[in-house]
Amino acid sequence: MQKATKQKELLVHDVKTRISEKEFARLSSLIGQTRYRNMSELLRALLAKEPVTVYTKDGSLAVVMEELVLLRRELSAIGNNLNQVTRHLNSLKGQPGKAALLLQADATISQVQRQLEKIYPLISQLALKWLQK
Template sequence: MKQKSKREKWLHVRLNQSEYEKIQTQFKATTCRKLSDFTRRKLLGQLLVGTFRNASIDSLTEELAQLKTELSAAGNNFNQAVKKLHTLSKIKEFEHWLISYELDRRALLRQVEKVSEHISKAAEKW
């Protein structure tokens, strides 16, 4: 199995505006997602795939990542609300409600986890 080594060394390069724009133009024409990855590959003479990137897939990936964050936040908020309601469990009327919403909370969190897994798998493919 191939092990990745930790990148600990820094290389600082100063560019003028036209040099920077040339590098940005070349970077955008590749499939590299990060400028650092592009620059590292270019400097080390590694293969750079220069194909058209599908902007709609990139947009979808960004939206899915945002959705994943929002679902996680909603699950956390729901969890906090249920924990707060557990402090009121001494009142008989809340006991039945708490049991019902605890089951709903667990179902919601399972669904959020499933969505999160699917988003992660889709992001790995792209």
């Protein structure tokens, strides 16, 4: 039975047509935006009136993602600095050096807060755009 079904599905008929350069260019660009690998697959889907899903790339997200990557790196570096200050602070036994390190830690925490203030609007923009219902 499987052999009979497979023979019915074989692509044995060759159908030819002519299209304009403009239409060919449109179909060629459509291939790159769909799951179809070649013009024949795309045309068979269109003739069979199957839904053709077009995948598009949103360029606005690239800018946001670049900014988030840079902010993540900067926050990571600031976090490393804060860890070093904390480690050094814990190793000090006397009080005079601790005051200076506490000021340095406070400055580092302020840096983190400034970076977080940059991140929150970006996250809000992403949430509005990508988490729509």
